[in-house]
Amino acid sequence: MSGLFRSRVRLRHLQCFVTVAQTGHLGRAGDQLGLTQPAVSKTLTELEAMTGTRLLARHRAGTSLTAEGMRLLRHALRVLEGLDAAADSLDERGARPAECVRVGALPSIVPALLLDVVNRYRQRHPDVTLTVSTGMNRLLIDRLKADVFDLVLGRMDDPAAMEGLWFESLGPEPLLFAVGAGHPLARSSATLADVLRWPLVVPAHGSIPRHSLESLLARHGLALPNGCLETADAYLGNLVTRTTDSVWAAPTSAIKRLAAEGELAVLPISTQGTEEPIGLLRRADRALHPSAEAYAREVRTIAAAAHAT
Numbered sequence: 001m002s003g004l005f006r007s008r009v010r011l012r013h014l015q016c017f018v019t020v021a022q023t024g025h026l027g028r029a030g031d032q033l034g035l036t037q038p039a040v041s042k043t044l045t046e047l048e049a050m051t052g053t054r055l056l057a058r059h060r061a062g063t064s065l066t067a068e069g070m071r072l073l074r075h076a077l078r079v080l081e082g083l084d085a086a087a088d089s090l091d092e093r094g095a096r097p098a099e100c101v102r103v104g105a106l107p108s109i110v111p112a113l114l115l116d117v118v119n120r121y122r123q124r125h126p127d128v129t130l131t132v133s134t135g136m137n138r139l140l141i142d143r144l145k146a147d148v149f150d151l152v153l154g155r156m157d158d159p160a161a162m163e164g165l166w167f168e169s170l171g172p173e174p175l176l177f178a179v180g181a182g183h184p185l186a187r188s189s190a191t192l193a194d195v196l197r198w199p200l201v202v203p204a205h206g207s208i209p210r211h212s213l214e215s216l217l218a219r220h221g222l223a224l225p226n227g228c229l230e231t232a233d234a235y236l237g238n239l240v241t242r243t244t245d246s247v248w249a250a251p252t253s254a255i256k257r258l259a260a261e262g263e264l265a266v267l268p269i270s271t272q273g274t275e276e277p278i279g280l281l282r283r284a285d286r287a288l289h290p291s292a293e294a295y296a297r298e299v300r301t302i303a304a305a306a307h308a309t
């Protein structure tokens with residue numbers, strides 16, 4: 001099989017496979033490659049025939065990599081990166097490439113940790129382009145593996161998802177319950193049972209914070225009621241909580257800046273047991289370039305200062 005693969009695989013197969021892995025969609029990959037969606041599908045089918053295994057799972061909303069596809073992706077990226085490096089070494093113009101750091105982050109991290117890191121980094125490295133995208137943890141991990149990101153601020157996932165990645169913990173992120181500053185619960189000794197009597201804004205279904213919230217309630221013999229607003233968007237959670245009588249359950253980073261500014265009030269409810277660490281994720285098969293490593297240092301410094309207060 002290995003001899004057949006080496007003799008038949010072409011650069012177009014690897015380019016197509018990597019682009020689909022990075023975009024998660026045959027149509028978007030085709031747009032980037034200048035190909036029709038049927039042509040992309042045909043190229044991927046040829047590659048799967050060469051490897052003798054299924055590399056991609058097709059869904060109505062897009063594609064995802066199988067375990068075998070994830071392993072091939074690491075090698076395909078190295079091949080393309082090697083070709084890029086060879087082309088750069090032959091470029092007689094000697095133009096210095098523009099520096100860029102590509103970051104993925106959980107939405108709940110944006111209001112506190114990520115905002116401080118981005119502001120500090122841009123002050124100290126004004127010539128470096130910084131691109132930031134947010135999303136659910138598994139999507140961030142998949143795009144980190146596909147070389148869409150240099151670094152991700154996220155959470156640990158199951159062992160299969162974490163294969164080929166390094167995770168550097170930045171400290172625990174317990175859940176908090178918050179309300180608008182004028183909410184009746186802000187002036188009382190609220191309990192979990194009290195919280196459930198009000199409209200709720202809760203973490204998105206399937207997320208780690210959502211699992212932590214449900215486990216916390218279950219330990220007290222409670223469960224989420226129907227009619228919750230489920231979202232991973234910290235900005236939406238903030239707006240809804242400030243403009244309605246909702247109670248917001250969210251990770252610390254999503255709430256603490258607004259609480260410190262007096263826009264939200266944190267309820268004195270124990271959330272022990274919900275402490276899930278956030279951290280820096282990166283690919284284990286490559287070193288960070290200097291600009292990305294400088295960004296990682298800023299993250300560590302600001303996260304350490306936040307946990308010290």
